[in-house]
Amino acid sequence: MMPTIGYYALVLALVVALLQGVLPLVGLPKNNGKLFAFATPMARIQSLLVILSFIILDYAFYANDFTVYYVATTSNSNLPLIFRLAAIWGGHEGSMLFWVAILAVWTLAVTFFAKELPLRFRSSLLAVMGLISVGFIMFILFTSNPFERIFPAPFDGRDLNPLLQDPGMVFHPPLLYMGYVGFSVAFAFAIAALLDGRLDVTWARWTRPWTTAAWVFLTLGIALGSRWAYYELGWGGWWFWDAVENASFMPWLIGTALIHSLAVTEKRNAFKAWTVLLSICAFSLSLLGTFLVRSGVLTSVHAFATDPSRGLFILLFLVIVIGGALTLFALRAPSVGLGEKFDLVSRESLLLSNNVVLFAATGAVLLGTLYPLLIDAMNMGKISVGPPYFDTVFVAIMVPGIFLMGVGPIANWKKASVPDMAGKLKWALGVSVISALLVPSMMGRLSPMIFVGLLMAFWVMSSVLTSMKIRLDAMPSATLKQKLNTFGRAYNGMLLAHFGLAIFIVGVTMVKGYEREHDITMQSGETKVINGYDFKFEGILPIKGPNYVAKQGQFYVSKEGKQVALLTPEKRLYPVQGAIMTEASISINPVRDIYISLGEELEEGGWSIRVYFKPFVQWIWLGCVFMGLGGILTITDKRYRIKNSA
Amino acid sequence: MKSRHKRIAIIVAGIALLAIAATLLLQSFQSNLVFFFSPTEVFEGKSPQQGNFRIGGLVETGSIKRNGTDVSFTVTDTVKKMDVVYTGILPDLFKEGKGVVAQGKQGADGIFIADQVLAKHDENYMPPEAADALQKAQQYKQNAATAGEVK
Numbered sequence: 001m002m003p004t005i006g007y008y009a010l011v012l013a014l015v016v017a018l019l020q021g022v023l024p025l026v027g028l029p030k031n032n033g034k035l036f037a038f039a040t041p042m043a044r045i046q047s048l049l050v051i052l053s054f055i056i057l058d059y060a061f062y063a064n065d066f067t068v069y070y071v072a073t074t075s076n077s078n079l080p081l082i083f084r085l086a087a088i089w090g091g092h093e094g095s096m097l098f099w100v101a102i103l104a105v106w107t108l109a110v111t112f113f114a115k116e117l118p119l120r121f122r123s124s125l126l127a128v129m130g131l132i133s134v135g136f137i138m139f140i141l142f143t144s145n146p147f148e149r150i151f152p153a154p155f156d157g158r159d160l161n162p163l164l165q166d167p168g169m170v171f172h173p174p175l176l177y178m179g180y181v182g183f184s185v186a187f188a189f190a191i192a193a194l195l196d197g198r199l200d201v202t203w204a205r206w207t208r209p210w211t212t213a214a215w216v217f218l219t220l221g222i223a224l225g226s227r228w229a230y231y232e233l234g235w236g237g238w239w240f241w242d243a244v245e246n247a248s249f250m251p252w253l254i255g256t257a258l259i260h261s262l263a264v265t266e267k268r269n270a271f272k273a274w275t276v277l278l279s280i281c282a283f284s285l286s287l288l289g290t291f292l293v294r295s296g297v298l299t300s301v302h303a304f305a306t307d308p309s310r311g312l313f314i315l316l317f318l319v320i321v322i323g324g325a326l327t328l329f330a331l332r333a334p335s336v337g338l339g340e341k342f343d344l345v346s347r348e349s350l351l352l353s354n355n356v357v358l359f360a361a362t363g364a365v366l367l368g369t370l371y372p373l374l375i376d377a378m379n380m381g382k383i384s385v386g387p388p389y390f391d392t393v394f395v396a397i398m399v400p401g402i403f404l405m406g407v408g409p410i411a412n413w414k415k416a417s418v419p420d421m422a423g424k425l426k427w428a429l430g431v432s433v434i435s436a437l438l439v440p441s442m443m444g445r446l447s448p449m450i451f452v453g454l455l456m457a458f459w460v461m462s463s464v465l466t467s468m469k470i471r472l473d474a475m476p477s478a479t480l481k482q483k484l485n486t487f488g489r490a491y492n493g494m495l496l497a498h499f500g501l502a503i504f505i506v507g508v509t510m511v512k513g514y515e516r517e518h519d520i521t522m523q524s525g526e527t528k529v530i531n532g533y534d535f536k537f538e539g540i541l542p543i544k545g546p547n548y549v550a551k552q553g554q555f556y557v558s559k560e561g562k563q564v565a566l567l568t569p570e571k572r573l574y575p576v577q578g579a580i581m582t583e584a585s586i587s588i589n590p591v592r593d594i595y596i597s598l599g600e601e602l603e604e605g606g607w608s609i610r611v612y613f614k615p616f617v618q619w620i621w622l623g624c625v626f627m628g629l630g631g632i633l634t635i636t637d638k639r640y641r642i643k644n645s646a
Numbered sequence: 647m648k649s650r651h652k653r654i655a656i657i658v659a660g661i662a663l664l665a666i667a668a669t670l671l672l673q674s675f676q677s678n679l680v681f682f683f684s685p686t687e688v689f690e691g692k693s694p695q696q697g698n699f700r701i702g703g704l705v706e707t708g709s710i711k712r713n714g715t716d717v718s719f720t721v722t723d724t725v726k727k728m729d730v731v732y733t734g735i736l737p738d739l740f741k742e743g744k745g746v747v748a749q750g751k752q753g754a755d756g757i758f759i760a761d762q763v764l765a766k767h768d769e770n771y772m773p774p775e776a777a778d779a780l781q782k783a784q785q786y787k788q789n790a791a792t793a794g795e796v797k
Contacts, residue, residue, distance in 0.1 A: 382682035389678035393671055519715045519734045580738040599735035608715050610735050
């Protein structure tokens with residue numbers, strides 16, 4: 001009974017979404033206020049229906065209702081409750097419903113927090129979001145119905161993939177989707193502005209907090225996913241340039257460009273058409289990413305062939321959304337205008353270079369991600385693009401970008417002077433060069449890549465401090481608290497996010513430059529010295545988990561007689577799927593991780609074991625957290641709490 | 647210099663820079679493409695003599711030999727076989743009779759020296775490359791059979 005209600009709630013939501021999408025747009029040419037008035041109530045009803053439908057499906061997971069085919073394929077009655085509830089986004093159908101549910105959350109947020117927008121503008125904004133919802137709900141109802149029943153019901157479910165049975169599964173997908181789908185708000189803002197033919201400073205001011213919010217979610221979501229991969233996949237990598245990862249990274253890169261270009265549009269009324277284009281691109285890449293990951297195109301291109309209706313629908317939807325948006329852009333962009341002029345050297349031009357860099361980086365990632373798919377789709381063989389491509393190209397593109405990042409915040413709007421900036425930054429440059437040489441000499445090895453990486457990190461840090469100092473010096477008499485307040489949270493947030501990136505670069509550079517990997521074999525009771533640490537293998541304990549059994553290794557790690565950690569890596573067997581999982585054990589500290597995972601039990605006795613030393617690896621995710629906090633700080637700036645300006 | 651000349655110079659410099667960047671990018675792209683071959687194709691000499699490539703198929707039953715962290719096994723597409731050596735820890739789902747993809751170089755003795763062995767996430771899932779190799783081998787067998795009939 002319940003699943004049927006969930007299904008019809010979704011059908012009803014489709015009807016309401018159509019009204020939400022069509023009525024305000026019909027009213028647009030004649031400025032029909034009566035039709036505009038439909039937008040908000042329809043949006044709210046639609047959102048609530050979708051959320052209701054989502055809750056009903058999740059209730060089926062809670063209640064172990066295996067008459068629902070989707071529940072039977074992705075859950076199991078022995079699965080711990082929290083994973084059962086999260087299993088809803090563990091497969092294709094559920095994640096699509098989850099996507100629309102997140103869109104509903106953003107739509108509701110718009111109806112409540114965007115009251116100050118003029119009625120006409122808010123209505124077309126909600127209409128665009130309604131149309132996106134129509135597309136997705138149709139996709140779910142016609143090709144991927146999560147409420148499909150199966151009779152007789154199987155005795156138990158096929159279980160959630162053991163790889164996904166981890167706290168990461170509870171938080172990573174929601175954060176990531178909040179980010180992906182959040183760009184739909186920026187997209188809808190852009191389309192509404194194009195329809196209106198009006199794009200001014202207020203527009204940018206409205207859009208900014210929404211875009212930054214989506215960006216914060218995406219940043220944290222990607223970081224969490226990376227950390228999850230680091231400990232769960234068992235082999236200590238934190239980024240694999242895997243197509244699925246790239247799919248989430250591309251919207252992030254364009255989103256980052258968008259945040260920066262929005263800043264210019266708001267402050268200087270420049271880059272207007274470009275900002276609109278970026279908003280369209282960010283959401284298009286989000287859509288592309290969702291579909292690449294969730295449609296099965298990536299695991300195998302042939303998934304398209306096995307379910308042609310699904311593949312075709314996806315393609316059609318992408319063409320309509322992206323094509324439609326770009327056509328509208330081509331028609332209306334001239335009326336939006338390019339905006340104010342600026343000098344060759346100015347904060348505008350530096351932010352423009354930032355955008356070029358991020359755009360180029362996205363292009364490079366896109367090429368490496370889609371090319372193998374295209375080649376395969378055209379039956380020209382199977383290829384893969386090696387991570388070295390991404391590494392080299394990415395570093396080459398980002399280094400100039402990061403250099404400019406140090407310069408940008410101290411440059412003046414409209415016209416900046418090179419000698420003046422050089423004078424302000426010469427200390428920062430000196431300090432970073434010296435530090436970038438000093439740290440490697442302490443670590444005992446210097447390579448060009450390590451030097452460049454650290455130079456960039458210290459450069460960003462010291463230039464952030466320089467920008468703060470310049471501002472502080474400008475107000476000699478104020479107290480520190482007053483000073484920080486006058487900066488404005490947006491500015492402080494920006495500096496914090498930049499500082500976060502510097503921390504991230506430190507982590508990446510140190511791990512890449514100094515990590516150690518040891519594949520060894522050990523007998524029970526044996527002690528081995530690895531990288532200056534004594535590893536004593538005490539033996540293997542049998543462990544019984546809620547839905548798995550495991551062999552748990554006991555390793556005492558000590559240095560110079562002092563115990564550092566007891567590490568307990570596991571080899572788990574999940575009987576439902578017959579899957580074996582390697583569970584790593586990690587000793588974490590700010591300057592190094594010791595990471596150990598069990599290989600195989602050897603015929604001659606003992607185990608093969610992999611041990612990693614990962615210096616500063618936690619800084620990678622710490623940096624991302626700082627970026628996220630910086631974004632949050634920016635959103636809370638007073639300037640965005642606008643009174644009715646219509 | 648007049649401002650118009652200046653602007654032209656900047657545009658030319660910008661385009662030159664972009665062209666160089668694009669060339670470097672494509673070069674790096676090309677040198678990092680890793681192609682996939684089935685054991686049959688390798689046997690027919692289609693794979694590169696130097697440089698990395700991928701092979702795939704099934705791990706032949708009874709072929710896995712371990713010596714500490716050194717492992718050797720045979721990959722088959724049911725028509726041709728290839729011996730593979732690898733040092734390190736294999737993924738959890740690496741099993742006899744299951745699909746596998748290995749990346750590395752072919753040594754002078756014909757043995758494939760893998761620096762990466764992939765077996766994918768779940769039990770019944772076959773890496774697409776491995777499935778592809780088996781499919782090709784099937785066709786090869788059929789072709790061979792029909793060719794035999796003609797003779």
